[in-house]
Amino acid sequence: MRLVWTIAGAELRLMLRSRLALVGVVTLLLLSAIAAVTSAVQMAETAQARAQAQIETDEQFKAQPNRHPHRMVHYGTYALRPVGPLAAFDPGVDSFTGTVVFLEGHRQNSATFGAARESSDLLRFGQLTPAFVLQTLAPLLLIFLGFAGVARERERGSLRALAAHGASARSILGGKAMALGVVALLALAPALVALGWAAVRQPHEGGIALVIALAYAGYLAAWVLGIVAVSGIARTSQGALIALIAAWALIVVLVPRAAAGIAGVADPLPSRVDTELAIAADLRRIGDSHNANDPHFAAFKTKLLKQYGVTRTEDLPFNYRGALAQEGERITSQLFKDYAARADVIRQRQSGWLGWAGVLSPALSVRDASMVGAATDLTTHTAFMNAAEAYRFDLVQRLNGLQATAVSGTDDAARSKDPLADQRTRISADFWKTMPEFEFNAPSASARMTAMVPSLLLLGLWIALAFGVLGWAARRLERHGA
Amino acid sequence: MNNVIREMWMLGRNRASLAALVLLAVFAAAGVAIGLANVARDSAMIERMLAGQPAEEQAVAGFVEDAGYGAYYGFQPVWDPPSDLAFAALGNRDIAPAILRVRSLSLEAQLYENESANPELSLAGRFDLVFITIYIAPLVLIALLHDVWSGEREAGRLFMLSSLPGARRRLWAVRIAVRIAGVLAALLIPFAVGAILAGTALPRMLAFGGLIMLACLFWSVVILLVARRGASSVVNAATLASIWFALTLVVPAAANLAINASVPVPDGAELARENREFVHGAWDRPREQTMDAFLALYPQHAAGSALPPTFHYKWYFAFQHLGDLHVAEQSQAYRDGIAGRAAYARAAGWLLPPAGIAQAMTALAGTDVTAQLEFQQRIRAYHTRLREYYYDYLFSERPFDVSILANVPRFDPADDGDAGAD
Numbered sequence: 001m002r003l004v005w006t007i008a009g010a011e012l013r014l015m016l017r018s019r020l021a022l023v024g025v026v027t028l029l030l031l032s033a034i035a036a037v038t039s040a041v042q043m044a045e046t047a048q049a050r051a052q053a054q055i056e057t058d059e060q061f062k063a064q065p066n067r068h069p070h071r072m073v074h075y076g077t078y079a080l081r082p083v084g085p086l087a088a089f090d091p092g093v094d095s096f097t098g099t100v101v102f103l104e105g106h107r108q109n110s111a112t113f114g115a116a117r118e119s120s121d122l123l124r125f126g127q128l129t130p131a132f133v134l135q136t137l138a139p140l141l142l143i144f145l146g147f148a149g150v151a152r153e154r155e156r157g158s159l160r161a162l163a164a165h166g167a168s169a170r171s172i173l174g175g176k177a178m179a180l181g182v183v184a185l186l187a188l189a190p191a192l193v194a195l196g197w198a199a200v201r202q203p204h205e206g207g208i209a210l211v212i213a214l215a216y217a218g219y220l221a222a223w224v225l226g227i228v229a230v231s232g233i234a235r236t237s238q239g240a241l242i243a244l245i246a247a248w249a250l251i252v253v254l255v256p257r258a259a260a261g262i263a264g265v266a267d268p269l270p271s272r273v274d275t276e277l278a279i280a281a282d283l284r285r286i287g288d289s290h291n292a293n294d295p296h297f298a299a300f301k302t303k304l305l306k307q308y309g310v311t312r313t314e315d316l317p318f319n320y321r322g323a324l325a326q327e328g329e330r331i332t333s334q335l336f337k338d339y340a341a342r343a344d345v346i347r348q349r350q351s352g353w354l355g356w357a358g359v360l361s362p363a364l365s366v367r368d369a370s371m372v373g374a375a376t377d378l379t380t381h382t383a384f385m386n387a388a389e390a391y392r393f394d395l396v397q398r399l400n401g402l403q404a405t406a407v408s409g410t411d412d413a414a415r416s417k418d419p420l421a422d423q424r425t426r427i428s429a430d431f432w433k434t435m436p437e438f439e440f441n442a443p444s445a446s447a448r449m450t451a452m453v454p455s456l457l458l459l460g461l462w463i464a465l466a467f468g469v470l471g472w473a474a475r476r477l478e479r480h481g482a
Numbered sequence: 483m484n485n486v487i488r489e490m491w492m493l494g495r496n497r498a499s500l501a502a503l504v505l506l507a508v509f510a511a512a513g514v515a516i517g518l519a520n521v522a523r524d525s526a527m528i529e530r531m532l533a534g535q536p537a538e539e540q541a542v543a544g545f546v547e548d549a550g551y552g553a554y555y556g557f558q559p560v561w562d563p564p565s566d567l568a569f570a571a572l573g574n575r576d577i578a579p580a581i582l583r584v585r586s587l588s589l590e591a592q593l594y595e596n597e598s599a600n601p602e603l604s605l606a607g608r609f610d611l612v613f614i615t616i617y618i619a620p621l622v623l624i625a626l627l628h629d630v631w632s633g634e635r636e637a638g639r640l641f642m643l644s645s646l647p648g649a650r651r652r653l654w655a656v657r658i659a660v661r662i663a664g665v666l667a668a669l670l671i672p673f674a675v676g677a678i679l680a681g682t683a684l685p686r687m688l689a690f691g692g693l694i695m696l697a698c699l700f701w702s703v704v705i706l707l708v709a710r711r712g713a714s715s716v717v718n719a720a721t722l723a724s725i726w727f728a729l730t731l732v733v734p735a736a737a738n739l740a741i742n743a744s745v746p747v748p749d750g751a752e753l754a755r756e757n758r759e760f761v762h763g764a765w766d767r768p769r770e771q772t773m774d775a776f777l778a779l780y781p782q783h784a785a786g787s788a789l790p791p792t793f794h795y796k797w798y799f800a801f802q803h804l805g806d807l808h809v810a811e812q813s814q815a816y817r818d819g820i821a822g823r824a825a826y827a828r829a830a831g832w833l834l835p836p837a838g839i840a841q842a843m844t845a846l847a848g849t850d851v852t853a854q855l856e857f858q859q860r861i862r863a864y865h866t867r868l869r870e871y872y873y874d875y876l877f878s879e880r881p882f883d884v885s886i887l888a889n890v891p892r893f894d895p896a897d898d899g900d901a902g903a904d
Contacts, residue, residue, distance in 0.1 A: 020720070031732065038739055053751050060759065065766055075762045078755065093601035096577060100751040102591070102758075112594040113750035116577045116604070118820050120741050120827030121844065121851045122837055128735040140727060144720060238716040242498070242625055245723050249621050258512065260602070261609030264576075265519035271527045272598050273559070273581050277534040284541055291545060347600040354602060367605075378602045419791050 003167050007175025011149060012182060021145050025186060028141045032133045032190035039129045040088040040194060047083035050099065054080045054438065062433045066426040068415070069402040070325065076104030077395065079388040079438045081111070084375035085205045086212070089195050090131035092376025095119070101385070103392035103438075105329060105399075108336040110272060111385065130191035131370050134216050135363055136252050138187040139223045143244045145183055146227040149176040150477075151237035159477075169232075169477035173470055177228045184220040191216070208445045211452060212373040218459045219366040225466035232473035251361045259357035259364065263350040269343055279335045287331050300327050314409060321412050322404025326397055333393045340389065344382055351378050355454060362462040369455040375442035379451065387440045395435060402431055485652050489660040499626055499661075506622045507668035510614045514676035517569035517610045521680065524568075524580050528561045531581050535559055539887060548882045549875035550795020556872075557583040560864055560893045562857040565848040566682040567690055570611040570673060573849025576604050584861060586869035588805040590757040590813055593858060594750060611673055615694050616840045617730055619665055620701040624722045626661040627705045629715035630654065636715060662702050669694050690846055697839045701726075734830075734837050741826045747819030753812045760808040764801030776800035779807075786877035796876045803869060817855060824851040860897065867891045 015021040057078045064075065079101045087094055098111025150173065153159045162172055192213055199209035227244060234240035270278075287296030304323065305311060313320035358365035371377035403412070406427045414421035443451070493499055538557065546552045561581045568575065579597040607613065631654075634640040643649060670691055677687040704725060709718050764772050769789060773796075777784050789797055806813075831838030844850040871891050875882075 031736075034736075034739075038743075049749065050751075053749070053755075057755065060755070067765070071762070071765055075758070078751065080751065093605055096601035096604045098596045100754065102754065110596040110598065112596055112754070114577070114596070115742075117574075117596075117854070118747045118750070118823070120738060120823040120830075121574055121841070122734045122738045122741070122827040122830060128739050132735070136731065137727075140723075144724070148716065236716075238629065238714075238719060241716055241719050241723070245621065245719075246502075246625070249618065253617055254509065256606040257609040257613060258509075258516075260604075260606050261513075261516040261520075264600070264603045265516055265523060268523055269598055269600065271531070271581060272579070272595070273531045273534075273583055274527070275598070276583065277531070277538065280538060280541070288545075343598055347602075350600045351602045371602075378600060381601060416792055422792070 001171075003171045004174040004178060007162075007167065007172055008178035008182070011176055011179035015145060015179070015183070024141050024144050025183065028133070028137060028187055029190060031128065031137060032130065032187070035128045035133050036088075036130045036190050036194035039091065039127075040197070043083055043088040043091060046094075047087070050080040050082060053078070053100075054082075058437045061435065064429060064432050066429050068422075068425045069322075069399040069407065069427060069431070070105075072432065073105035073325075073396050073399045076102055076392075077438070078102055079384075079391060079440070081381070081384045082440055082442070084380065084442055085202050086195070086198050086209060086374035087376050089129070089191070089198055089209075089212070090370045090374040090376055091127065091129055092131075092371035092374060093378060093381060094376050095127070097381050101388045103388060103395065105325075105396045106332060108340070108389060108392070111381075130194045131367070131374075134188065134191050134220070135367055135370070138184070138220060139252060139363075140245075140248055141187060142180060142184055142220065142223050142227055143241070143248055146176070146180040146224070147231055147241040147244050148237040149180065149228055150231040151234050151240045154235075155237060169474040173228050173232050173474050173477070176231070177224055177470065180224045180228060181221065184217075184224050188213075188216060188220065204445060208373050208448055211449060211456075212370055215366055215369040215373070215452070215456060215459060218456075218463055219362055222362055222459070222462045222466040225463070225470045229466065229470040229473040232470075232477055252363045255357055255361035256354075256364050256367070259354050259361075263353035267346060267349050267353070269346050269350075275339045275343070279332070279339060282335055283332065286335075287328075296331075297324070297327070300324075314413075316409070318404045319407050319409040319412050320404075321409065322400050322402070322407065325400040325403055329393070329396050329400060333389075333396075336389060340386070344386075347378060347382070355458075358455060358458040359461075362459055365455040365458040365462070369452045369459065372448055372451045372455070375448060380442055383443060384440050388438070391436075391438045398435060402427060406431065485656040486660060489657045492657075493626075493660060493664060502622045502625050503664045503668050506614070506619060506665065507672065509618055510611060510669050510672040511675075513609055513611045513614045514569065514672045517572055518676055518679060520572055520575070520610075521564045521569045524564045524575065528563060528581055531559050531561065531583070543884045543887050546884070546887065548795070549872055549886055550798065552882075552887045553586040553795065553799060553869070553872040553876075555585070556868075556887060556890060557585045558864075558868060558890065558893060559583050560861045561895055562853070562860075563895050566677075566680050567686055567847035568849050569676055569680050570690060571843045571847035571849050572608040572610045572612075573844035573847060574851060574854055575849050576608065578854040578857075580857075582861065584865055584868070586799055586802070586865070586872050588757060588761050588802040589862065589865045590806050590809050591754065591761070593861060594754070611669070611676070611694075612840050612843045615669055615697050615843075616836050619669055619698060620726050620730070620836070621723075622668075623662070623665055623698065623701045624705055624719065624726065626665070627658065627702065628709055628718040628722050630658060630661075630706070630709055632709065632713065632715040632718055658702070658706065662698060666695060666698055669698070686846065690843065693839055693843050693846070697836065700835045700839070729834055730836050733834055737827075737830045737834070737837075741823050741830070745819060745822040745826060747823070748812055748815045750816060753809050753816055756812065757805050757809045761801060761805035764797075764804070769797050772797055772801045772804060775804055779803075780873065780877075783873060783877035786879055799869065799872065799876065817858070820851060821855060824855075827851075860893075860895070863897070864891070864893045 061077050064072065081099045083094070095115030098114045100113050101111045102109045153162065159172070195209045195213055199206040230244055231237070231240045234243060288294045301313065304316065304320070305313070308316055310316060354364055355368060358368065368377070372379065407425050411421040411424045415425045542552065542555045546555060559581065560583070564575065564580070576599055579595065582592070582595060584592050631640060634643055643653060646653060673691060673694065674687070705722055708721050713721070773787055773789065777787055787796065828841060831841045841850065845852065868891055875886055
């Protein structure tokens, strides 16, 4: 073991003397620091702006004057997706989804205004965030610093000298891995500080931040082991470098894109318009509120009249139009829910493809673990959309309920012809103040932790594989000597 | 000719080089295939929308009793068809919707809808020919060319080879040309097949092919300049990988950060809210105020502008349009912000040739940010035609007839649109 430390120490001293290595490390640390600071500033601004916008929206709703409740159904409100607790570390899909949903009656709108559509299209690869630095750039730095570790000794013939001093292949590779591991820890440092800072400010996120940090540590450990193994196997350092850069390009650049490209065409989503048209067709089949003789609404009316023992809707103890609006909204919302659930399943299957592609690319696994942990993944966005829809339905039904109970049926029927009746259908502005506000909480830390398990297992598999390859490289080195 | 055959044979005998070229060709073919599949999906999506439209219109015609009602329920499709090069450069088509249905209501509340895409698929970027050309092909070129001279020197053959008569022309030039040609073939053959399948116009096909060649030429020059300096193969490889890494990953990401920070884009959510406040506020404002403002824009409708004491769609559509005008400045600023960022990105493209070539590719394919903004302008122009068509009926008080609904102006994707009609 002492020999391992000695070899690691010698390798580190060599790196310290190498200008290239120093420049590489300093560049990465600088990028990492820039990423951490800008991302923290940007996400803090975004979080503040969205929270402020939500407050203003709620205030505007409550400040509306006396109105017919149905006007409020159309006035609607907005739900803004809050910024995830660890989004500064890994913004995930935040900029690729809309962030604001307009909530109104009869319609289900999409989330609009996302940063990606407002960005310059300068080689869309990744935003400079701490997560991007660790996933993409750090492995490359490790390759540059580690590819020659063993191969260089072999080329110079110094492997023999080491062996002559009693160094086993295991201790040589172990020492090299140890030295590279120190570099990896250094590369992790700024991002870990960013993560730690977020955890300090939100203590309940501390546990999950630790798991994310461990996931990245494991990811970089797999790279360290793999790099040393390749350096130990390759005949020349040139061969080691080329093989490692090819592996990096495949794992970090190619597989994630290819998997996403294939998932998108192999299991396509219906477009929004597809869904709109399908819902419109279903509505015409189930119950068309525009059609006076529609069987569903005729049955609905008969049932209500029977229930209250009256013969005319005018004799109902409430405003029939409000009840009708509630029934209409119930039907459309059920369809919105059904179609959204179907699209959610497709999206989950698509993301499932990416999960499986983690077998080919640990970069995908660590990205997934990181996004899930930071609550900036698809699941969190879907949860937000579903929460917004549930809130929309509740709000609209409350307003329709007000139309049924607080607006006189006679006035409501006459309002399009009689301006005075129209005036009377405007109910008190105080009602708007009683409406609940939209609130969305990201999935709990324990739920996210559970969702991280598959990706963490895949990462574990990769670490085991890397150990295996390193062991194989050691036996090979032992057998063939230097 | 013998020289070429010799170099091809040597390239073919080197298992690693051959594998790199074959893999590049496979990736390029996969990129083209995925691109074609994406374009086919987009086209099918547009077809389905247009095929579904008659049933929608028939249903609306079944219950509509006046032009205002018809305009309220009269959603019309607008779409941005994929160009004949979109398969090679998918660009922003995954984040900017290609189809939308609009009606005569305030457009600012309709224009920014998003497609129902899976954001996790957009996260990594597109897998298309641009990606293969800009990111992957340079790495293969580096692998094939970084040790043209240093490799021979390390094998102890450099002096011998260089002293052959005409070595420069007959050996090095041919060797380099054969390797570059291998990379070009791996990219251009799949592209040509894709272009034939997509029915790409020949001049556009040649232009795009030229951009692919330009990208390879740029990298070849960079690689040969580094390789000539006389350092060892391993130093060359490390230097070139660092250059690639800086030019395609780090500097663009940093430039993007700088551009987004220096060109602010107004908050879209605020724009939407402002629009809603004005539109819904109209219900509580004196109706004359709305009509006066509207008639100032449309004096030709003054004669028929008298309102009954109760609700009328004339007034309703008047305030819808005024709601768009109310945020016109913000909307313009929003657009200008995005266009401004794109302009800076183009400027950065001159300093970062790979980024510049990628932008030229998406611009040629009509899949860049500019194309996205132009589509929005076409929608604006069409929306103007659509609502003005209904104004004529609303303000003339002509008796309603369902043919009014059937004769609405239709969107034409080829129509340039009078940009800035609003």
